[in-house]
Every structure is written in structure tokens, then in C-alpha cells.
Amino acid sequence: MLQINNLHASINGKEILKGINLTVRDGEVHAVMGLNGAGKSTLSNVIVGHPAYEVTSGSITFDGKDILSLKPEERAREGIFLSFQQPVEIPGVSMVNFMRAALNAKRKYQGLDPLPAGDFLKLMRERRKIVELDSRLTSRSVNEGFSGGEKKRNEIFQMAMLEPKLAILDETDSGLDVDALRIVAEGFNKLRTPQTSAIVITHYQRLLDYLKPDVVHVLIDGRIVKTGGPELAAEIESRGFDWIKAEIGNSVTPL
Amino acid sequence: MKAEKQYIDFYQEVRFRLTSRSPEEMNLQREEALRTFAAKGFPSRKVERYRYANVEADFAPNYGIQLAPLSGTLPSHCFRIADAEPRIRALYNKVADTADSIVALNTMLCVDTLVVHVPKATRVEHPIQISNVLKGEQDTMVCRRILVVMDEMAEADIIITDRAASGNRFLTNQVIEVVMEEGAHLSLYEVEETHLLCTRYSNVFVRQGKNSTLHHSNLTLFNGHTRNRLDVLMQGEGSEVTANGCVIADKMQHVDNNTLIEHLVPNCQSHELYKYVLDDSAVGAFAGKVLVHEGAQKTSSKETNANLLATRTARMYTQPMLEIYADDVQCSHGSTVGQMDETALFYMRQRGIDEKEARLLLKAAFITEVIENIPLESLRDRLHVLVDKRLRGELSKCEGCKLCK
Numbered sequence: 242m243l244q245i246n247n248l249h250a251s252i253n254g255k256e257i258l259k260g261i262n263l264t265v266r267d268g269e270v271h272a273v274m275g276l277n278g279a280g281k282s283t284l285s286n287v288i289v290g291h292p293a294y295e296v297t298s299g300s301i302t303f304d305g306k307d308i309l310s311l312k313p314e315e316r317a318r319e320g321i322f323l324s325f326q327q328p329v330e331i332p333g334v335s336m337v338n339f340m341r342a343a344l345n346a347k348r349k350y351q352g353l354d355p356l357p358a359g360d361f362l363k364l365m366r367e368r369r370k371i372v373e374l375d376s377r378l379t380s381r382s383v384n385e386g387f388s389g390g391e392k393k394r395n396e397i398f399q400m401a402m403l404e405p406k407l408a409i410l411d412e413t414d415s416g417l418d419v420d421a422l423r424i425v426a427e428g429f430n431k432l433r434t435p436q437t438s439a440i441v442i443t444h445y446q447r448l449l450d451y452l453k454p455d456v457v458h459v460l461i462d463g464r465i466v467k468t469g470g471p472e473l474a475a476e477i478e479s480r481g482f483d484w485i486k487a488e489i490g491n492s493v494t495p496l
Numbered sequence: 497m498k499a500e501k502q503y504i505d506f507y508q509e510v511r512f513r514l515t516s517r518s519p520e521e522m523n524l525q526r527e528e529a530l531r532t533f534a535a536k537g538f539p540s541r542k543v544e545r546y547r548y549a550n551v552e553a554d555f556a557p558n559y560g561i562q563l564a565p566l567s568g569t570l571p572s573h574c575f576r577i578a579d580a581e582p583r584i585r586a587l588y589n590k591v592a593d594t595a596d597s598i599v600a601l602n603t604m605l606c607v608d609t610l611v612v613h614v615p616k617a618t619r620v621e622h623p624i625q626i627s628n629v630l631k632g633e634q635d636t637m638v639c640r641r642i643l644v645v646m647d648e649m650a651e652a653d654i655i656i657t658d659r660a661a662s663g664n665r666f667l668t669n670q671v672i673e674v675v676m677e678e679g680a681h682l683s684l685y686e687v688e689e690t691h692l693l694c695t696r697y698s699n700v701f702v703r704q705g706k707n708s709t710l711h712h713s714n715l716t717l718f719n720g721h722t723r724n725r726l727d728v729l730m731q732g733e734g735s736e737v738t739a740n741g742c743v744i745a746d747k748m749q750h751v752d753n754n755t756l757i758e759h760l761v762p763n764c765q766s767h768e769l770y771k772y773v774l775d776d777s778a779v780g781a782f783a784g785k786v787l788v789h790e791g792a793q794k795t796s797s798k799e800t801n802a803n804l805l806a807t808r809t810a811r812m813y814t815q816p817m818l819e820i821y822a823d824d825v826q827c828s829h830g831s832t833v834g835q836m837d838e839t840a841l842f843y844m845r846q847r848g849i850d851e852k853e854a855r856l857l858l859k860a861a862f863i864t865e866v867i868e869n870i871p872l873e874s875l876r877d878r879l880h881v882l883v884d885k886r887l888r889g890e891l892s893k894c895e896g897c898k899l900c901k
């Protein structure tokens with residue numbers, strides 16, 4: 242599904258990603274862990290085409306297609322969804338209009354007619370239930386005045402509406418209370434199919450307990466320095482990152 | 497004095513024809529208006545309230561001047577001035593700023609006056625719609641005059657629309673005088689959707705009596721050059737005014753809103769909100785003064801001008817002003833000029849919405865607050881649709897007008 246080769250990316254001339262290699266196959270869940278500032282959000286932003294980042298070398302293909310030349314909206318319509326670490330408030334743009342524009346843009350891309358208003362509202366209702374998002378929230382402006390947790394829940398609601406092939410969850414667990422985390426994670430699992438994949442960025446084990454990643458990566462200073470199974474996440478939870486840094490200290494020779 | 501000369505010459509040429517068609521109340525004011533206009537000429541940018549206007553250039557082209565009296569059937573409570581009660585007729589030119597040369601030009605050349613008179617304790621159920629459709633084979637100047645008198649406790653909504661049904665140049669010079677007696681409620685809406693070759697000078701003067709409430713909305717959706725002036729004199733205690741406006745402009749459009757709200761007596765409230773969305777090389781100006789006179793205690797006033805510039809070439813001049821000569825007041829004023837929110841744009845694009853559509857949604861969102869301030873629900877709904885069409889470039893010049901069918 243997603244293939245990243247030797248990806249280098251910088252922002253304002255400062256190199257953040259220093260050669261990322263990552264392959265995500267259909268149906269897989271990959272966790273990405275790493276210290277603050279390691280470049281996890283940068284990686285997700287680069288995958289979805291944030292214009293502030295410059296890809297200096299390497300490639301990203303999605304379902305065999307080179308996506309680096311695609312606009313952010315085209316990548317989204319191809320089926321890549323980012324649950325933002327910090328969702329944006331957009332006063333004056335109603336959730337309904339926002340979701341309608343997003344869904345119909347995707348349908349148009351797929352050669353489908355816009356969804357009739359009645360069906361659209363029905364879909365909103367249905368998908369809202371999956372993450373137990375209050376209808377008072379979907380009748381407001383996008384994220385306006387939402388609490389931190391409500392914003393995260395709203396991200397997964399949007400994901401439920403748009404049914405992406407690849408979902409990137411950037412610290413979706415942060416800000417969610419224990420119950421909300423369970424609801425959102427279970428909602429996410431309900432939406433999974435053998436054809437959908439996910440990259441889950443998190444600092445904690447708890448979300449991964451629900452999502453059961455196939456692979457866990459450790460990202461340090463713009464590189465994936467270690468890859469393992471679910472047990473790696475548990476080890477990081479108990480031991481932190483120092484032992485990994487020590488490991489690479491021995492193997493990586495500075496340029 | 498070149499631009500002025502053609503108007504003075506024209507007046508002298510048609511003076512007799514004019515006076516033979518108009519009622520005495522109007523004719524009695526013409527000579528004085530001529531003297532004012534001839535003496536002052538078109539205001540230059542040195543005149544405070546015209547700092548952002550280009551009056552001489554706007555009036556310089558050689559327009560044919562329309563001398564037609566009012567036509568069409570008049571809605572209820574509307575009269576040609578000759579048919580109005582004498583005490584109403586007597587109010588003609590008593591509220592307007594007669595020292596202003598644009599007003600003087602209007603007084604000099606106007607043929608007829610539309611009077612809206614709502615009698616005591618009468619509530620006009622349906623909005624009174626005054627629809628101005630500019631049309632003609634040649635470039636035309638139109639002088640329009642409206643006198644609104646709201647007797648005690650009268651209530652009405654008035655919607656004035658400006659449209660153009662032909663593509664040539666038009667210049668509108670409009671003067672609206674409004675007298676509100678005690679306890680009257682008026683919502684006065686002005687909606688302009690003309691075209692790039694239309695120039696509009698609108699001058700609205702209001703006198704508010706005790707406990708009266710005025711809502712004024714001025715919506716410039718499509719235009720060429722527009723200058724809107726609003727002067728409100730709060731003369732009766734307990735009165736309230738809401739001055740609400742929005743501007744959507746792109747290409748080389750120019751919109752200047754200039755307001756003056758005077759609190760003469762205690763316990764009055766004024767709320768002012770103007771929002772502009774400027775794209776391409778559009779130029780916007782807002783200058784609004786709230787003047788709290790000595791003794792106008794317990795005045796409450798809030799003035800806001802917020803602007804969204806979609807390009808680096810669009811320009812906005814903003815000048816909110818507050819002058820206070822009373823000590824026990826609550827007043828605030830401020831303005832903002834901002835660009836498109838890039839984070840919001842990216843968020844929308846990540847959801848699959850293309851950039852153009854995302855920009856459009858943000859612009860519409862910016863204007864929404866102004867539309868939501870409008871108390872008349874049917875108009876609000878219609879304006880949401882019109883704003884959306886406008887931003888999509890689908891606003892046809894003849895939207896809703898049957899003349900071209």
C-alpha cells in the first residue's frame with residue numbers, strides 16, 4: 242500500500258527527515274514511537290503533502306502511484322487520511338458543509354455523483370454513533386470551541402465519513418480520557434477492513450493495546466532506528482528510549 | 497472645476513423642466529443646493545470624510561442624466577412625495593447634510609422622492625422592497641431620493657436592492673433620509689449587486705427618537721466603485737442602532753464605507769460591524785466615527801471592522817474612530833486586517849477539498865457573522881445563497897430580475 246524509500250525532508254532549510262524507509266502492506270497497522278521532536282509529525286505531514294515541507298530526496302508511492310507530485314487534496318482523495326495532532330478550528334464553516342464538501346470531492350474524484358442531502362445526513366448520523374460524537378458538536382463550526390478530547394474524537398468521526406485506505410493517527414490518544422480512548426479505539430477497529438491500513442503515532446502503550454499493531458518502529462532524529470513487533474512498544478513503555486539510543490550509538494557512525 | 501461644470505450647466509439647462517415636474521418642497525431647495533455645490537465643488541481627498549474616495553474621477557465621465565419621475569406601482573406605505581401628507585413632505589432635506597456637495601448635487605437634480613411613511617403603531621408585516629434596476633442604452637447618471645418617516649411605535653423592514661440590467665456605465669447618487677419617532681423600529685437593508693462599470697454614492701441620514709431601534713445592513717456583493725455613507729444621530733434616550741455591513745470585492749473593485757454615529761443623549765447603544773473580503777487588486781476603505789457628546793452618559797458602543805485580504809495586491813484602509821466627551825461610558829473600537837488562515841486551508845485540503853473551494857469556504861465563513869446579524873430570516877437565507885454564488889463567480893447581473901427574460 243505505502244512505500245517510502247530513503248525519504249529526506251526539510252522545513253525552512255532545516256533537515257528533519259534523514260532517510261526514512263517504511264513499507265506498509267494492506268491491512269497492516271504500524272506504530273511509530275519516538276521522543277518529542279524526533280520527526281514523527283513531520284513524517285505524517287510529508288506523506289499528506291503539507292506545502293511547508295520540502296522533500297529533498299527519496300520517494301513515496303501509494304498503491305504503486307508516485308504521490309509526491311500530487312496535491313494534498315489529491316492524496317486525500319486517493320485515500321490517505323491524517324488525524325491531526327492539533328486539529329484546526331475553523332469558525333464559520335459548519336461541520337455539515339465541511340464534511341459534505343470533503344465527501345463530495347472524493348466522490349467526484351471517483352466519478353460518482355454528490356450524495357443526496359438525505360443520504361448524507363443519514364451517513365453523518367450513522368458514523369457519529371461509531372465514535373459516540375455528540376450531535377451538538379456536528380451542528381457547530383469545525384472544531385470551534387471543542388475540548389481537546391472532542392477534537393480528537395471528531396478526527397476519527399471524519400475518518401469514518403471518508404473511509405480512507407490509509408489512516409495516519411498522530412497522537413490521537415493524547416487528550417482523550419480513558420473511556421473516550423476506548424470508544425475511539427473500538428470505533429477505529431470497527432472501521433478496519435483487510436484492505437485498510439494505519440500508521441499510529443503514539444507515546445503510550447494503551448492505544449496500541451486496542452489497535453494491536455503488526456509492526457512497531459522507533460523514530461529518532463529523523464531516522465527509523467529500530468523496528469520490531471508489539472513487544473517493542475511494551476519495552477519502550479517500561480524502559481524508555483535510552484537503551485535504543487545506546488544501541489545505535491554503537492552502530493551508527495556520524496557523517 | 498471641470499467635472500462640476502457639466503452638472504451646473506446641465507442644471508441651468510433643465511431647471512425649468514425640473515421644477516415643472518417636481519413638487520414645491522423639492523424645488524424650494526434647488527437654488528441653495530446649487531450655491532453649495534458651485535461653491536464647494538466635488539470634495540477632494542483633503543476633506544476628512546472623503547479621504548478614501550475619488551469623487552472627481554467618479555463624476556467626471558459624461559453621463560446622460562435621467563430625469564424620470566418614479567415609475568412602477570408603489571408598495572403599500574409608499575408614495576410619490578407629491579402625494580404624501582404635508583407634514584411628511586416638510587421633512588424633505590431636513591435630515592440630510594445639506595452642506596455636503598454630493599448631497600447638494602442630488603438635491604439640485606432629483607426629480608421625485610419616494611416617501612415611505614409608516615403611521616403610528618403600525619407594523620408592516622411584509623418587508624417593503626424597493627428594487628432599483630439600472631438600464632439604458634447610454635451611460636447614465638441616476639439621482640435617487642428616499643424619505644422614510646416612521647411615526648411613533650411604527651415597525652417596518654425595508655429592503656433596497658441595486659441591480660443593473662444593461663452593461664453600460666451607471667452612476668447613482670442616492671440620498672436617503674430617515675426620521676424615527678419614539679419607539680419606532682426599522683430595519684433598513686441595502687444590497688448592491690451591480691457590475692464593474694457601476695459607480696454608486698449612497699448617503700443615508702437617520703435621526704432617532706426616544707427608544708427607537710434601527711438595524712442598518714449594507715451589503716456590497718458586486719459593484720464597480722462604491723461609496724456608502726451612513727450618518728446616525730441618536731437624539732432620543734434609550735435608542736439603539738446596529739450598523740452592519742459586508743463587502744466582497746475582487747478585480748479592481750473599490751468600496752468605501754464611511755459612517756458617523758452620534759450619541760447626543762444618555763442611555764443609547766450602538767453596535768457596528770463591517771467585514772470585508774478583498775481579492776485580486778480590490779481596494780476597501782472603512783472609516784467609522786462614534787461621537788459621544790457631552791452629557792451622553794451610560795453610552796454603550798462597540799465598533800469593529802474586520803478584513804480578510806486574499807492576495808498581496810488587495811488593499812484595505814481602516815480607520816475606526818472614537819471621540820468621547822462624557823465620562824460614564826462603555827465604548828470600544830478596533831479593526832483587524834488578516835490573511836487566509838493557511839493551517840485551516842491545509843486542514844480542509846487534507847480532507848479532499850480542493851484549494852479553491854477551501855478558500856471560498858473560508859471567505860464565506862468570514863462573512864457569515866454579518867449575515868447572521870440580520871434579523872430577517874428570509875433575507876438571511878437568501879444572502880447565504882447569494883454570498884456563495886458571488887464567491888463562485890456565478891452571481892449573474894440579472895439575478896432575480898425579469899427584465900432580460
Ligand SMILES: Nc1ncnc2c1ncn2[C@@H]1O[C@H](COP(=O)(O)OP(=O)(O)OP(=O)(O)O)[C@@H](O)[C@H]1O
Pocket residue numbers: 252253255257275276277278279280281282283284326
Ligand atoms: N517550521 C519549522 N521550522 C524549523 N523547525 C521546525 C519547524 N517545524 C518543526 N520543526 C522541528 O522539526 C522537528 C520535528 O518536529 P515534529 O513535530 O515532527 O516532532 P514529533 O516527533 O512529532 O514530536 P512530538 O512527539 O513532540 O509531537 C522538531 O525539532 C521541530 O522543532
Ligand SMILES: [Mg+2]
Pocket residue numbers: 281282283326411
Ligand atoms: Mg508530533
